[in-house]
Amino acid sequence: MKLRLSSSCAVIAYTLLVVVPLWLAIDRLIWVAGFDPLGWINSLNGNYISQGVVAFTFLQALLSTVVTLVIGLPIAWQLGRYKWPLQSLIKATLTMPFVMPSIVAAMGFLHLIGPSGLNIRIDDTTWFATLIIAHAWFNLALVIRFCEPVLSTLDPNLEEQMRLLPAGHSKIGRFRNLWVPLLAPSIAAAACMTFVFSFTSFALVRWITLGDNTLESVMANIGSSAGIPNYMLARNEIILGASLIQFTVLIASLWLMSWLQHRRQNLLPQASEFTVKRVNHSGWMIISPAVIFALSPLIAVFWASFRIRHTDSTGTSYSWETSGWEFAFAGSSSMSSAWDALWNSLGYAMITLCIALPLGWALAQTILDVEKERPKTARFLDVLTMIPFAASSVMIGLGVMLGMIRIDAEFFYSFWPTPVIAHVMITTPFVVRIMLPALRSLNPIYDECAQTLGIPAWRRFMSIRLPLLRGSILVAVIFTLAMSLGEFGASWVVTRNSDWTTLPIMIDSLRSIPYNNTYTAPAACAVSSVLMGITLLLFTWAEKFRPARDGGMF
Amino acid sequence: MLKCNSLTKSFDKKLFSEFDLELEPGEIIAITGPSGCGKTTLLRCICGLEEPDSGSIYLNDKDITNLPAEKRGVGLIFQNPVLFPHLSVEGNLLLGNKKGDVAKALEEVGLSEFQNRRVESLSGGEGQRVALARALLAQPKVLLLDEPFSSLDDELSDKLVQDVRSILKQRKCPAVLVTHNKIIAENFADSVISL
Numbered sequence A: 001m002k003l004r005l006s007s008s009c010a011v012i013a014y015t016l017l018v019v020v021p022l023w024l025a026i027d028r029l030i031w032v033a034g035f036d037p038l039g040w041i042n043s044l045n046g047n048y049i050s051q052g053v054v055a056f057t058f059l060q061a062l063l064s065t066v067v068t069l070v071i072g073l074p075i076a077w078q079l080g081r082y083k084w085p086l087q088s089l090i091k092a093t094l095t096m097p098f099v100m101p102s103i104v105a106a107m108g109f110l111h112l113i114g115p116s117g118l119n120i121r122i123d124d125t126t127w128f129a130t131l132i133i134a135h136a137w138f139n140l141a142l143v144i145r146f147c148e149p150v151l152s153t154l155d156p157n158l159e160e161q162m163r164l165l166p167a168g169h170s171k172i173g174r175f176r177n178l179w180v181p182l183l184a185p186s187i188a189a190a191a192c193m194t195f196v197f198s199f200t201s202f203a204l205v206r207w208i209t210l211g212d213n214t215l216e217s218v219m220a221n222i223g224s225s226a227g228i229p230n231y232m233l234a235r236n237e238i239i240l241g242a243s244l245i246q247f248t249v250l251i252a253s254l255w256l257m258s259w260l261q262h263r264r265q266n267l268l269p270q271a272s273e274f275t276v277k278r279v280n281h282s283g284w285m286i287i288s289p290a291v292i293f294a295l296s297p298l299i300a301v302f303w304a305s306f307r308i309r310h311t312d313s314t315g316t317s318y319s320w321e322t323s324g325w326e327f328a329f330a331g332s333s334s335m336s337s338a339w340d341a342l343w344n345s346l347g348y349a350m351i352t353l354c355i356a357l358p359l360g361w362a363l364a365q366t367i368l369d370v371e372k373e374r375p376k377t378a379r380f381l382d383v384l385t386m387i388p389f390a391a392s393s394v395m396i397g398l399g400v401m402l403g404m405i406r407i408d409a410e411f412f413y414s415f416w417p418t419p420v421i422a423h424v425m426i427t428t429p430f431v432v433r434i435m436l437p438a439l440r441s442l443n444p445i446y447d448e449c450a451q452t453l454g455i456p457a458w459r460r461f462m463s464i465r466l467p468l469l470r471g472s473i474l475v476a477v478i479f480t481l482a483m484s485l486g487e488f489g490a491s492w493v494v495t496r497n498s499d500w501t502t503l504p505i506m507i508d509s510l511r512s513i514p515y516n517n518t519y520t521a522p523a524a525c526a527v528s529s530v531l532m533g534i535t536l537l538l539f540t541w542a543e544k545f546r547p548a549r550d551g552g553m554f
Numbered sequence B: 001m002l003k004c005n006s007l008t009k010s011f012d013k014k015l016f017s018e019f020d021l022e023l024e025p026g027e028i029i030a031i032t033g034p035s036g037c038g039k040t041t042l043l044r045c046i047c048g049l050e051e052p053d054s055g056s057i058y059l060n061d062k063d064i065t066n067l068p069a070e071k072r073g074v075g076l077i078f079q080n081p082v083l084f085p086h087l088s089v090e091g092n093l094l095l096g097n098k099k100g101d102v103a104k105a106l107e108e109v110g111l112s113e114f115q116n117r118r119v120e121s122l123s124g125g126e127g128q129r130v131a132l133a134r135a136l137l138a139q140p141k142v143l144l145l146d147e148p149f150s151s152l153d154d155e156l157s158d159k160l161v162q163d164v165r166s167i168l169k170q171r172k173c174p175a176v177l178v179t180h181n182k183i184i185a186e187n188f189a190d191s192v193i194s195l
Helices: A003-031 A037-046 A053-081 A087-099 A102-114 A124-153 A158-164 A169-198 A203-208 A215-225 A231-266 A281-304 A325-329 A340-372 A374-390 A393-413 A418-441 A444-452 A457-484 A489-497 A503-513 A521-543 B039-047 B089-096 B102-108 B125-135 B154-171 B180-189
Strands: A307-314 A315-320 B001-011 B014-023 B028-031 B054-059 B076-077 B142-146 B177-180 B191-194
Touching: A003 A215, A003 A231, A003 A340, A003 A418, A037 A053, A037 A231, A037 A393, A037 A444, A053 A124, A053 A169, A053 A215, A053 A281, A053 A393, A087 A124, A087 A457, A087 A503, A087 A521, A102 A124, A102 A281, A102 A457, A102 A503, A124 A169, A124 A203, A124 A281, A124 B028, A158 A169, A169 A231, A169 A325, A203 A503, A215 A393, A215 A489, A231 A374, A231 A393, A231 B039, A281 A521, A307 A521, A315 B039, A325 A457, A325 A521, A340 A374, A340 A418, A340 A521, A374 A393, A374 A418, A393 A418, A393 A489, A418 A489, A444 A457, A444 B154, A457 A503, A457 A521, A489 A503, B001 B039, B001 B177, B014 B039, B028 B039, B028 B154, B028 B180, B039 B076, B039 B142, B039 B177, B076 B125, B089 B102, B089 B125, B102 B125, B102 B191, B125 B142, B125 B154, B154 B180, B177 B180, B180 B191
Parallel strands: B028 B177, B028 B191, B076 B142, B142 B177
Antiparallel strands: A307 A315, B001 B014, B001 B054
């Protein structure tokens, strides 16, 4: 089998851009801390910085997963089984939180529960509960995207047949013998992904809890002193220990997810949504609060960007002004303006797109090309492209940072496109995941037919392949742009020693300014609103082009 | 015209071995055989979508065995009509020949006024006619037909067999039909070969 030139180039480029920086980083950390995996893990509880972090990370991820399922499943059931006016708008609203940058969500929840909102921020317990609810808000889309299609397109004959059988005479019987077995793989897959995202949560943990840490936030906080010989050696051990646990847990979850998704894709008898869905008026009791839940944090962000706090000897008062927006866009000697952050973010997103899209597409095509004749090689490539999923954004940021130190720190810290490396590492696997099912579902007979019509390769690509893949390509483009624009964890680690502020970094910096500045919190919300607006625009656009029954998760 | 010398192809089992074929200008032949005997694979080898294990293929005395499919000048009509769903009927036909007379091609297959129709609105028989019009518009030196009538009901199939045959004869376009249906083979072709 001949491997195309583009395939070889893609594999080499991916290895250089993604695998090598991570390998260099681990190599550097081991060189400084020594090779002792058990010692690394033990160091997590032996050091005050990371004490209790492992337990907290697991606990909050497990609780978040349970709460997400409890909230998400009734919504998915209602959306999948019944007809709703403005159905696509409702679905888009409920799945939108997943594409929102996590720092925007953090700002939204801070204001929702804070003095300007519900004012229920009391102690550690309310902080923790807010974190769990915020994770549920963020991951709600996963439960809907995984379960709703099974419910909405399953041939109704199955349920009708079950009704006529003794095992399905009662609702409970049908639930136990039909719906649970059919939905179990989808629910489990959604639970796996929710667990992964909650386990690696950074911005929400950083901003919503009172100084609690997950493995991810510990790594981010102490990352700047890692990789330096004879300097704070214990921190290198903590990072290695955290990475090891995180990598193992994430790999196991992703493997489970991939296995479940494979089971999920086993063909179920399908029918049109029109024949499956019925009208159900009482379902509004679930759908209405769900829509309010999905929109509240976003409205809170926008609302709070205009609310200015004034404190004087007589007490605290609030006024409605645009000063927060003006403060954000004016900038100062110690803070870039939102314009600079916007241009940096857009610049990074565009460069990321130019690299990640062709790279991810070529990798997906390579996996497809080799999987018939060399399934093991294809599986290896598939896993290789998923490494960044199992590495989390902060680990990727550390990888890039330590890789830079190892190669040429001075050059990389003065090189404006440096953060793009981290963005490419994070977005390329998503492009692969979007393009691979699209390429798999493209019937090769179209290309063969075009060949027999005498159409040359380039024209076949332009007039057949490109238009047939258009929907998936656009979704990949929009996803890459949205992810790069909202990327926080890796950028926070990589740009810490530079002046290249992005929109999420600027939000974080504004919120970090002491609270006595009246304008910083509204300014952070103003920048969040800009980011939210762009993401909303991109998301609405993506929804328009998403192929029906695309089989992907994004 | 078209000459196949000692074509051999096997996948898990041997499909055909030392197969010879000679097709004269304007001649229509049919190849019959049971399912799985390699009829479709033989056509795919002739048009270049599969590589034969051994043997050679000549078209107008030129060795085309190693030419890519798009450079052979051999057309193929698939079992089910392959129409590109993102294009209209006209768009599909123009793929065969950018400067072709679409209206005339559609008229020839009895589908005048179908130019702007979406392909998903076509019935099986209409789709197969559009595929035929597109293949002919590409002006192939030889047209291969892979059981194009098998998915149609008897009445429609009989009509299409006669229509396609007369179009090919009018154009003096040589053709090879593979089918498992001996009656269709005899009605369509000048001669019938068993594989």
